[in-house]
Amino acid sequence: MSTYLDYVFFENMVKALAKDGAEIKKQLTPKQTHILHMAVGISGESGELLDAIKKCCIYQKPLDRVNVIEELGDLEFYMEGLRTGLGITREETIKANINKLGKRYSSGTYSNEQAQARADKEGEE
Numbered sequence: 001m002s003t004y005l006d007y008v009f010f011e012n013m014v015k016a017l018a019k020d021g022a023e024i025k026k027q028l029t030p031k032q033t034h035i036l037h038m039a040v041g042i043s044g045e046s047g048e049l050l051d052a053i054k055k056c057c058i059y060q061k062p063l064d065r066v067n068v069i070e071e072l073g074d075l076e077f078y079m080e081g082l083r084t085g086l087g088i089t090r091e092e093t094i095k096a097n098i099n100k101l102g103k104r105y106s107s108g109t110y111s112n113e114q115a116q117a118r119a120d121k122e123g124e125e
């Protein structure tokens, strides 16, 4: 159980450790601002898509397909903007994903064992 002193300690720790907003603003380049904008957009749109799926799966409402398409389109927008800002092509990301999953699921089908073993991560860290 946290005490008031724990809360005060934590509050002060956050103040001491969080980077100053003015410093962040001063250091950001236009490119960094763009990729931050795109990454924040991906996160926000992911939440909107998740909410649409939640309403279907948890609330048992009919899937709002129009909204799902809208949110997927919004995600595509921000992902394309991020890729372009970083000089990464969609083909590169798809190829890297195919290679990763090809290693992880070398049998060619899903299994819990392969998912847990994560063969594509061997040798990392």
Ligand SMILES: [Mg+2]
Residues within 6 Å of the ligand: 045, 048, 070, 071, 074
């Ligand atoms: Mg949206």
